[in-house]
Amino acid sequence: MFSANIVINDGDFTKTIYTMIKEGQHAEAIKILHGIPESNTCQAGLSLLAYCYFHVQDFSNAATYYEQLTQLFMDNNDYKIYYAQSLYQACLYDEAYKVSETIIDEEYAPRVTKLQAAIKYGQEDLTVAKHLVDSCSTEDPDTEVNLGCLLYKDGHYEEALSKFMTSLQNIGFKPFLSYNVALCHYRLKEYGPALRNCADIIERGIRDHPELSVGMQTEGIEVRSVGNTLTLHETALTEAFNLKAAIEYQMKNLDAAREALTDMPPRAEYELDAVTLHNQALMNIDQNPAEGFEKLQFLLQQNPFPPETFSNLLLLYCQHECYDLAADILAENAHLTYKYLTPYLYDFLDAIITQQTSPSEAYQKLDDLANRHTEVLRKLTKQVQEHRNNNDTEMVKKTVMDYEECLDRYIPVLMAQAKIYWEMENYPQVEKIFRKSVEFCNDNDTWRLNVAHVLFMQENKFKEATGFYEPIVKKHYNDILNVSAIVLANLCVSYIMTSQNEEAEELMRKIEKEEDQLAYEEPDKKYFHLCIVNLVIGTLYCSKGNYEFGISRIMKSLEPYNKKLGTDTWFYTKRCFLSMIENLSKHMIVLRDEVIQECISFLESCEMYGKGVKTVAVSPFTEEDDTPNGQQTVTFEARAMKALLLKLQTY
Template sequence: MQTPNENYTRNIYTLIGEENYNEVIRILENELHSFPDSTAIHSIMAYCYWQQEDYAKATTSYAKLVQLNPNNDSYKLHLAHCQYKTEQYYEAMRSSCGVQGDALKSQTSLLQAAIRYAEEDIQSAKSILAEADQEDIDIMMDTACILYKEDRFEEALDKYMEVKRIHGFIPEVAYCIALCYYRLNRFSETVQMITEIKSQASRQHPELLRSLAGDSVDFDAQGLIQKAKDAYVVEAVNLISALDYDQRHFKEARDVLRELPNRNEEDLDPITLHNTAIVTMEDDPSASFNKLTFLLQLDVKPPETFRNLLIGYCKFDYYSYAADLLAENMQDAVKSMGQPMLDFLDAYLLCANSKEEAYRKFDELCKVNADILRRLLREVDESRKTHDDQQQMALTLQFEAAVNDLIPVLMSQAKIFWDLEKYQLVELLLMKYADFCIDNRTWKLNLAHTYFMEPGKMADAISLYEPLVLGEEHLLDVEAIIVADLCAAYVIIEQNEMADNLINRLTEEEATKQKEDENVKLYHLSIIHLVIGTLYCAHRNFEFGIDYVFKAFNPMHQKLNADTWFYAKKCLLELIRSLALRQYMIPDVLFDKICTFLDDVDKNGKKIDSIIDLTLQAEEARENQTISFEARVIKAMLLKMYSF
């Protein structure tokens, strides 16, 4: 026979087993009125709050338990953990210092090291770990973590590999090894380790196999999301996406994220949501900005969130949005970016009001970066002489990172001259840093663009464009504007056969992609036709130029968007301007062709925003912001000029 108390206790633990923590808390809160100093009640409530990740309330419960049980080291340690989770680092350290027993010494050392690490006091964290048991797996992991934090990736890798040798395969360790390989630019080994993580996950959880193979699975219904996280599949897939993105394989970076458990966007973990925003920013900046803004409001978010949102605004020249974001989050900015990045952003935001002052600041930053690069080059040469391969590798990575720091500053400085159409000055500025940037793709690409705009230097542009384009197996993997510029360059120097070869290759590749996915959106051919058409229109060869522009919209319902329409209407408006100045007489055939085109645009563009404001949602567009409206206006202007 069971007593009421036994039934009561059984009910409580049954609810806990069912993870119905809210109901447990509701019941025990009522009991607290009768037993305010019950250790059992406060202990269970603290546990439930912890499981719910409500660390603030868990802190209150454990503080009460410490008050009721001043000699209980376990409660003191739990209290310190909760305070650490709520970023009360001083209080957490003080609570952990109250733990006196040897039984919890190792756990206490780990927590204290984590507290110092969170406070950016790396030396203190290292000192704490140095006094702990060096064979303890958690101590080894934390030591490796600190080495990684100090950018000592080779040493961190060795420590993680040691853990793997001693303790076998552990998903977290395997992911950390992959991350170290990634930071060391050992990408093939990164991929191998991620493959091992996915393979182990599939063996331990066969139900994950379908997702990893790219099949769509309703993971919410099967309750497997947590298993995917525990197996570090989420982190591994995000890392391979980052690797693809770094190598400019943007489509692959997007596609690989689809291997993850099939979830609604609002259910995505912060890392996946962040990376989804990054890999889709070029195609849908507005949605990416919304995702990153949402993440900023969360307590737990990827540390790069603020930086990437700010850089995203800058990339699309939203100076006011960037300035407001920076002003409202200066503390986060200092913490997540450091002074060099803040100095760059300060100079960048000056471009909106004072280009002269912005140029001066960019120049100062470039000189600082150049001094660092010269020093690193000397040290690399010295390491070669001493045959110190490990030192040489570390210095080479530092040099590449320093070049990557220089490039955005240099390109922002050059853009000031570019916007003023002073292309020779752009060339001189880029060549000033050629010794450091000669192998950098961004530098070579922008130098090619500069040559493209300078009279008599088209051959130089082609010599830089060709390795970037012809060196790729698939032209669709190259940015469309680069292929388009190369085609236009061939046309300008009358190598039309070379341009036709590129266009034919792209036609075949787009047709193949279209067969694989009928809904895929491909714009490479469209952009090539627009660039070549614009080139002819600029020289008032409107019959040929307009015909090329119209080819960019075949089929209209797939190719019409704000970007393609922007370049098409520029050509049409140039034609209308020439008509108004009586510099051109439009043939009837071309007039009819343009009217038919504009009617087709009017039909297909009623719900497409024509204003390229990436902070607006398409549904927010007013009627006179649509492509349809602009097509009707241009047709009215054309009719007026035709009768003029």
């Protein structure tokens, strides 16, 4: 948020070099300068190299050349301040501060003070930073901005927003100021205004700097890296796109979040800033877990790294049930625990990891954590009512926000408690846990969804489960493929089990219609919603002994085979087929010859399309050859089951 300015000293180099620098071709200028031996020894050459390196944001090299200049020209305060700025930008705060203290010329005092304030801000020494900013001239527009930064760092987002808005009105549009405004709105959960400010930054960037190739990567156009130029930094495009991605991610629009990351000016992976690398890892973790974890672990070794990296890495390891890895990361980075983990998050992670060795102890730890949260929630509920009675709108807004934040922390604790009994298949106890939290969570979608699941699993509460599933589906009825496939499948089963077959058929027709429409618009994309619904219904009928109807639904679910046949869908398909074959061999069921012949034809189709489909799920953390083992393919297993059916036909 703090800024630094650099100017160059003219020398006796050719006009070509200066023209390149003027046109922003700093990387090319560096190559030419390194090709001239004199540039590494003369003042002009060193100055130009330092300046160019600063502009391509290679601050370590910039600092190296400015250090040489300060040694050669010890009385030149310009070089000293540029050297300090380069060290500051390279996050070498102690070294930068020491260099700044050597500049004693009164003429440079305002610039030195601002730089020292920026250094202390970077070190999170906010008391000293505030003192230094207060000593700056009130007529300097940077003073108001820097005060806003300090307020933001202290968590006073509304006051910070006021400072930034005032500066924006006084100075006029500046990308970094508009970004600061957007950031404050984001922290206040005012996503609409935050997105509008991001849109302003992006619109200006596209208009003023077409050379930055905004959006071309998303459109599939091959473009070369624009590099980390000072121009890119000044447009705040990278920051705006990252913030836009974060907002879309919070609003659960994952495709829009990923698109925001690919829309930003193209850079090579080694050129990416830490925030972009972190967001890429986080938003693509489901599609490529191994690469995502590799990026987060890499960031953890950098200095500095985004503060969220440590907690996100631990949470994602737990989410993927890699508890040993999470425990190792905690043990190896004990020095980061107090700085980057809140007491709540540390206790939560500790309980989750403990669950692997002692579920009862983990449950007790989670229960203590849950009780602390319920006390705070009750207290905040009472405060909201008091503020409403006093007509204090601002305090109501603030307290409601505190309540929502506390609830966001409480829900994962509650779900972790429920998961302990869920894995024991003690569904009545899970339901009991959820009922205890109804006063706080009744309107929470995550809570309602999990209540629906636990009612469904008890197999005698389908009507109650329908009551929880229906609002979730109806909320997204016009965009039904955004609803989880298992939710749709469970609702269909609940309808069938409560004799509401017409509703189940209508829902399935709706899913089929939307899938057909999307298949027409995006023929290469695969959709599994209707497939999963049919698989679940088929499995239900097979479990009840109605194999003829159940197997027909299973076979229908995989049409067309080239789009629906996969590792997961085959797993549930073969379970039903093997169950049917077992019961046929034991003479517990009898099927018509036509049905068995249909099954054989189906298996032959699977044999044809399943040559490259694995039957064993590979861990995302293991690097294996994509070519499946011959016996671990759908083709091999389909052929084996066909052979069993043919044998049974002959007896």
